[in-house]
Amino acid sequence: MASFYGGILVSTYWLKQPDVQVEETEHGQIICTLLNRSETIVYEGITVFINFLTYLQQPRNFEELLVWGEQNKITKEVLVETLQTLVNDKILLTGNHPWNLAGESRLWSYLAAQTSSLDQLADSERAWCSSRVGIIGVGGVGSRVAHELAAMGIPSLILIDHDNVSTHNLTHQSLYPKNAVGELKVNVLKNILHHRYGTLIETVHDPINQEISANILEKLKTCSVVILCADEPSVDTLADWITPYLTKNNIAHIVGGGYHGHSTSTGTTVIPGVTGCWKCYDSLVERKDMHRVYQHIRGISGSFNPLIQILVSFIISDTVAVITNLTRPLLVNGMGDFDLETGKFKWRPGSRNENCDWCASISKSYPSFMK
Template identity: 30%
Template sequence: MKTYGIKESLEIYVEGEEFIHFLFVHNQKQLIYDYDPGFLSLLKVMEEKRSLKEIIYEVKLVNPEITENDITNAIKLLLEDGIVFEVSGKLTQIDSYNRNQRQIDFFNEYDSSRGGEIIQKELSSKKAVIIGLGGIGSWVITTLAMAGINHFVILDGDIVEESNLTRQNLYTYNDIGRKKVDVVKHKIRMLNQEAQVDTFDIFCHQDTDIHSVVNGSDIVISCIDEPSVTETGKWVSRAAQDLKIPHIVSGGYLGHLGFIGPTIIPGETICWECIVESLESDYKDWKLIKSSRRVGSIGSLSSIVANLHAWEAIRVLTNISEPIMKNKRGEFDFIKLNIKLFDIERNKNCGICSHAQKLKKVR
């Protein structure tokens, strides 16, 4: 039995007895219907989630002249215009519904056909791997846990230091000297009691068995930059690419610039090797004469960059909208508060993703 309801973020106005105005608060879109008293009574009945049978009964109780066909056609029109959403009646009682209610309302704005509760349930069933629990990774896993993902795999061999406290949100003075994976596991369980957190207290190196860490996951987010994002991205991406797992390589930040993406979906987008080749081509005439010893950072920049990646991960996992960082890299200017996106083309001779793309086209 289907359950219907009007979107929580929608405002409805009646203009005399001429028009009914629907204002979508999230994007300020407005739809205008001709005034009809029977239609208005339908809207009032649907302020609360009800089954089709209940809606028909209550509308006809006040307006006996309205037929069942009139009501179902009106609901169909409201669904098409994104005013009403529908979900399975069983899902209105999913675990943690009250906890995620505002987020479910948010998802309703993106996909009325599936409905926010179904999208939330899909998200909660996903398994995310976070590699690196520093200035980016600690924020990413926090946001994804708040979003309701219930299974995480985390990898980091570091301990909490006092210098971490200015930009890594999950740590306090009481945690100094403790293993980051242990602290994060405890804090995430406090945020989301349903979350399962598997830990790997190891550093990520070239010879680390990343395949066993990421195997069976739905997304992998690399948040490490030592010895360099280029190198760590290769280690993580090769494993995720082999296992056909979507993955995001976070570039972190450098001074006032935050680096965003890319998002890599094996068989659909370019691979990390193509991206590295593009970056190396851009700087082929540059010669390093002094390397940076330490880069400044601040918590607000870390959180912004990390949450852009977390939002991208949610889009990948739920398909509520196209991930924006596919085949792109981005720069967030913290001073000017703007984002620049740069397209990256596939290397036609790439032995990894060009072959995968050909296989996809054949299918």
């Protein structure tokens, strides 16, 4: 049975936040810099403070801390007061279960700074380590998204694309080598990422059209998040075809936007039952009236790698947010446009339509970042 001492739960564990850098001035002041949070806290007059924080670089329970206190002649009262101060100052993580920084990954140092709860971090790590991300389209955007997720340690990917590597891909789809021209993109990318990072990767090269194949739909059911990056026939058309299925099956998805010239559209992140869905945003999508417009000559928009990488960064950030449930995704309830020439971001807000044919009947508990 849990017991309390001085307002502290005895069964609790404590751990120093990984991003806390500790320094000491010549006058004996202790400076704690929270590297991920742009914050500095100065402490004075706390004996053996640095040794205490060093000891807390591993999860410690109350009994272990009491033993440490006795060895360093620190009373229970001072120990409890110090713990409470450090928790309030966001120097320490605390919770009912031990958690430690996952290997050498700096991702978890970043994510740990988003919470003060060891339990929430443990839940997030379990979610991340059991997640699977589906990527539809592995061209300029999709191949980079796959690469970044693999490098960050995502355990499993499904890559869906029927296209082959061509010579004109090589300048802006930099993961594909020249000797891969003519091969299926998904197979080339699978070999590269599995060799570099050991990621488990399944590939599908069925073409995507309005009648989505049963094979693709069954694969998508296994995903934590699905990212739509294909641009044929267009990102919006693909979203029209496939997001009804994803919404109906409660699968979070990111409609990955696109880029042209010096601007990029970020698309939107959909968490069924929580955010608006693709249909809720009909008014935000600029659609051509295909009955009134006939294309005689197709234009070729520019492809500028730095602009592609900006779009990829938004997608990756939201993928991590949706899976770990530690931060609010950037692209929920609206769509954005970024102009590289002006450096300005324009947001087109949207919201969930309570009468939407697709998502009104879906009920889901709100994740912490939406409360």
